[in-house]
Amino acid sequence: xxxxxxxxxxxxxxxxxxxxxxxxxxxxxxxxxxxxxxxxxxxxxxxxxxxxxxxxxxxxxxxxxxxxxxxxxxxxxxxxxxxxxxxxxxxxxxxxxxxxxxxxxxxxxxxxxxxxxxxxxxxxxxxxxxxxxxxxxxxxxxxxxxxxxxxxxxxxxxxxxxxxxxxxxxxxxxxxxxxxxxxxxxxxxxxxxxxxxxxxxxxxxxxxxxxxxxxxxxxxxxxxxxxxxxxxxxxxxxxxxxxxxxxxxxxxxxxxxxxxxxxxxxxxxxxxxxxxxxxxxxxxxxxxxxxxxxxxxxxxxxxxxxxxxxxxxxxxxx
Amino acid sequence: xxxxxxxxxxxxxxxxxxxxxxxxxxxxxxxxxxxxxxxxxxxxxxxxxxxxxxxxxxxxxxxxxxxxxxxxxxxxxxxxxxxxxxxxxxxxxxxxxxxxxxxxxxxxxxxxxxxxxxxxxxxxxxxxxxxxxxxxxxxxxxxxxxxxxxxxxxxxxxxxxxxxxxxxxxxxxxxxxxxxxxxxxxxxxxxxxxxxxxxxxxxxxxxxxxxxxxxxxxxxxxxxxxxxxxxxxxxxxxxxxxxxxxxxxxxxxxxxxxxxxxxxxxxxxxxxxxxxxxxxxxxxxxxxxxxxxxxxxxxxxxxxxxxxxxxxxxxxxxxxxxxxxxxxxxxxxxxxxxxxxxxxxxxxxxxxxxxxxxxxxxxxxxxxxxxxxxxxxxxxxxxxxxxxxxxxxxxxxxxxxxxxxxxxxxxxxxxxxxxxxxxx
Numbered sequence: 194x195x196x197x198x199x200x201x202x203x204x205x206x207x208x209x210x211x212x213x214x215x216x217x218x219x220x221x222x223x224x225x226x227x228x229x230x231x232x233x234x235x236x237x238x239x240x241x242x243x244x245x246x247x248x249x250x251x252x253x254x255x256x257x258x259x260x261x262x263x264x265x266x267x268x269x270x271x272x273x274x275x276x277x278x279x280x281x282x283x284x285x286x287x288x289x290x291x292x293x294x295x296x297x298x299x300x301x302x303x304x305x306x307x308x309x310x311x312x313x314x315x316x317x318x319x320x321x322x323x324x325x326x327x328x329x330x331x332x333x334x335x336x337x338x339x340x341x342x343x344x345x346x347x348x349x350x351x352x353x354x355x356x357x358x359x360x361x362x363x364x365x366x367x368x369x370x371x372x373x374x375x376x377x378x379x380x381x382x383x384x385x386x387x388x389x390x391x392x393x394x395x396x397x398x399x400x401x402x403x404x405x406x407x408x409x410x411x412x413x414x415x416x417x418x419x420x421x422x423x424x425x426x427x428x429x430x431x432x433x434x435x436x437x438x439x440x441x442x443x444x445x446x447x448x449x450x451x452x453x454x455x456x457x458x459x460x461x462x463x464x465x466x467x468x469x470x471x472x473x474x475x476x477x478x479x480x481x482x483x484x485x486x487x488x489x490x491x492x493x494x495x496x497x498x499x500x501x502x503x504x505x506x507x508x509x510x511x
Numbered sequence: 512x513x514x515x516x517x518x519x520x521x522x523x524x525x526x527x528x529x530x531x532x533x534x535x536x537x538x539x540x541x542x543x544x545x546x547x548x549x550x551x552x553x554x555x556x557x558x559x560x561x562x563x564x565x566x567x568x569x570x571x572x573x574x575x576x577x578x579x580x581x582x583x584x585x586x587x588x589x590x591x592x593x594x595x596x597x598x599x600x601x602x603x604x605x606x607x608x609x610x611x612x613x614x615x616x617x618x619x620x621x622x623x624x625x626x627x628x629x630x631x632x633x634x635x636x637x638x639x640x641x642x643x644x645x646x647x648x649x650x651x652x653x654x655x656x657x658x659x660x661x662x663x664x665x666x667x668x669x670x671x672x673x674x675x676x677x678x679x680x681x682x683x684x685x686x687x688x689x690x691x692x693x694x695x696x697x698x699x700x701x702x703x704x705x706x707x708x709x710x711x712x713x714x715x716x717x718x719x720x721x722x723x724x725x726x727x728x729x730x731x732x733x734x735x736x737x738x739x740x741x742x743x744x745x746x747x748x749x750x751x752x753x754x755x756x757x758x759x760x761x762x763x764x765x766x767x768x769x770x771x772x773x774x775x776x777x778x779x780x781x782x783x784x785x786x787x788x789x790x791x792x793x794x795x796x797x798x799x800x801x802x803x804x805x806x807x808x809x810x811x812x813x814x815x816x817x818x819x820x821x822x823x824x825x826x827x828x829x830x831x832x833x834x835x836x837x838x839x840x841x842x843x844x845x846x847x848x849x850x851x852x853x854x855x856x857x858x859x860x861x862x863x864x865x866x867x868x869x870x871x872x873x874x875x876x877x878x879x880x881x882x883x884x885x886x887x888x889x890x891x892x893x894x895x896x897x898x899x900x901x902x903x904x905x906x907x908x909x910x911x912x913x914x915x916x917x918x919x920x921x922x923x924x925x926x927x928x929x930x931x932x933x934x935x
Contacts, residue, residue: 337829337837339790403875406866469857472893474864474877476843480831481873481899488866488873491928495921498878501861502917505882505890 196295197246200230203282203289206371206436215292219245222285223257236261236286244292251278252292261286311381320384321353327388328352331395359383367434375433382433386426393418399477404485408475416454424450539695543648544660546697549632551690552600553652554581554610554624556589559597569651569690569703570600570624572631573724579624580720581689582704583615586622587809590615590737591885598624602631603658613733614726617744618806619674619719620704622689623727634691636717637698643667647679647694649712651687651703659687665700669713673752673778673804673815676713677701683712742886745806746916748815749889752804753919756817761930764798768935769898769906771798771821772927778802779817793826793837806914812856814889814914819927820846821908831902841907842875842897848911857891858882866899872933873899878924883914892920900933 195216202211213230221229225239232241238259245253254275256262263270264284265277277283282291310316332345360383364374398415402408428446432439465471550572555564568585572578579600589596590612598610611625641647642665649661663681679692683706692701692714701714734740756775763770774781781800800819808814822841826834848860864877876896883889892912898905910927912920 334833334836337792337833338788339792408864466859469854469859469881470845470848472845472848472860472862472877472879474862474879476839476877478835478839478842478875478897478899480835480902482831482902484866484873484899486866488868488875490868491870491925494863494865494867494876494878494928495925497863497865498880498924499921501863501878501880504861505858 198295199293201291201293202232203291205289207282207289219243219255221257232285232288234286234288237288241285242283247276250294251276254283259285312375312378314377316381317377320381321356323388324352324356324384324391325349327391331391334396356380356384356387363430363434370434371436378433379430382426382429386422390419390422393422400479400483402475403477403479404483406484406486406488411475411477420450420454539646540648540660540662543693543695543697547634547648547650547660547691547693548603548658550634551650551652551658552579552602552626552631553655553658554579554585554689555599555601556586556596557599559595565596567652567655567686568688569686571634571650571689571691571699572626573634573636573699573720575630575633577626577630578613578724578727579610579626580691580702580723581622581624582702582715583617583620583622584704584807585689586612586615586624587807590622590741591809593736600626611733612737614723614730615737615741615744616719616723617741617808618748619715620807621702621715621720621723623723625733634693635698636721637694637696637700640716640718641665641677641694641700645694647681647692647700649679649681649683649687649690649692649703649714651683651690653684653686655686661687663710663712671778671780671803673802675716675719676704677716679712679714680710681712682706682710738885741808742888745808745814745886745889745914748804748806749915749919752802752815752817753915753923756923757926761926763930763932765934766796766798766821766823767825767904767906768933769823770930770932770934771823771906772800772819772908772910772930773798774800775819776802778804779819781819792828793824793834795825795841796823797821808886808914811853812883812914814886816911816913818847818909818911820911821906823904823906825904827903829903834903834905838897838905838907842877842895846893846895846909846911848881848891848893848913856884858884860893867896869896869898869928870932872931874931875899876928880917880920886914888916889914890917890920891915892924894924894927896928896931898931898933906931 196214197218198215200213200215201209204210221240221243222232223239223241224232224234224237228240238257240257241259242263243255243257247253254263254277256274265275265281279291279293279297282289328349329345332348336342336345357380360376360379363379364376368374394415398410401410424446428442431442431446435442552570552572553567554570555567557564565588566585568581570579570581570585573580583590586598589598598612599607600610601607608627612622613625614623645665647663647665649663650658652658661681661683663679666678666680669676669678679701683703687703690703691699692703694700699717701716702720703712704715705713761775762773764773779800779802781798783796783798786795798821802817805813805816824838824841829837858881860879860881862877862879867874867876874896876894879893881891892915894910897907908931910924912923
């Protein structure tokens, strides 16, 4: 018998679950056994929809006796008398489907490639090494007692279990949402981001301020960098577990991070106002060789100190 | 129940040497006791509206018109917060009544009160100063146990003391603060004020009580509240204190080529030590100098204290990055401003910090200051400096000032910084 087109039944992720050949137009869909394609969905009428092909290749829908009608690309169309193309997804009851002609252009063949490094065991080991080295570096800086190597061991021991737990959590979500865990990819991602964190936040930022005699890096740039890095980490994790478009994830993460930063900033300010003991000044000391700018004179320093007095006057006014 | 606040200076805790005063109540003491007991009162500050006491101390009757002398610290909670506290007395015969505050001398820790009710026996002042070695008798009501007489010896003026204070070797205990100390003739020589324990007691010389009385005669009207007067005295203390410290360039010791600030006035004492922990990969020599210039102002507030602390760090085992981390920990340490920080008294700290060219020596410094909310014009200062001349040796030094005027604080910070040099 001649085959005219295919009707594809889709699962909740939009993947094809079943494919039915169309042998004649009009095509009748419904729960009744005299339908051309029988759909076992209690929210579909016995005779729900009839589809015919128009002359220009699109499809004309004709609603039959249905209370729920048809949704086209998530838009409800009660009467179901519409013209759709082969890219439109129809939803009858809880069943999603689309119609594809025989000459539908499919994507080109993908060449078989080696597994991406970030999804291989080698990548995972690389991630561990990077993370442990960065952590070791930041701990090593604090090493100033003959026996403090003991202090190096225990924080590092917890790194890998924590990392595996974190990646495992995302892999589980991935399994549930999209069917693929991507455990290794999650591990590599998290370990690299945390490693950069150790180096940038724990070491580099402070030394930059020290070298240039500023507080800008630690107070401003570091906060921005941290926010961007956390945002990016979540963007990638979510990208791995969900099939939502990158744009959608990007926007969601941006909005979320902005909200979180606002909340953290508020709490921080609140804490700072409440903390009578805290002396807030740039505390990082590096080797003298790192200093890149000329220090201020006692005169200039005391001039700035003299200005602090006005801040108390403001506080009294409040 | 705080009273007779012990002025314990670190390093002062010496081995037990003296024995408790054995009050051999001979005939002399009995005579003195019977002549003085009628002049001594117990003074209580009470939470208004309740009969519960906030503090107890002693006091004594000095004039026929009902004037009573005690320590400022016995009545400080009333002086600072008259809306919360009130004062009352109990005399030797059990008579009770209320008291009014007339004048305070915060710096010498004295207060002048007006007694309403009983008429007591007047205690005469000793003309001139008591001689060292003279036998004295201290009166008071220790720990609310009833009036006692304690025999002791006048050991002259206390050394390293900012304001004159008599060193009395005899057991003064909490609750006896403000009680009179008389000679064998029953004449007032001093007022109990503090103890270091082990029979090391301190008295306010009677001439300051006399001065307070004379002042009262000149200005007979007592202010409605004492906040402003107390602040004025503290500002005066600040200027005396800083002027004394700045009389000449700050004396220094040279250690490892760096100048280390040293005692700037006889009332300051310095203590030095060196780390003994052999596992440390660096070595620290610490020199701290502290002055006994603290003035008790109220619960949790002592002003007029000065601290110089210098630490010379050296290491031949650490690389320059890890050595810098060791300095960072010392530079970032909070230095004793933390305790008793009550919001009602202090603002938060405001700081400035920068890399410095300190008399030709590269360094980094931070200065933090906070204001006293109720004592307008008084501030705490914390200055810290770390030298950045060498990668394996550095000086971390701190200046802490409590309760000084802004200008005095700034002048002292400059004075301190100007002394910091490399002289290698």
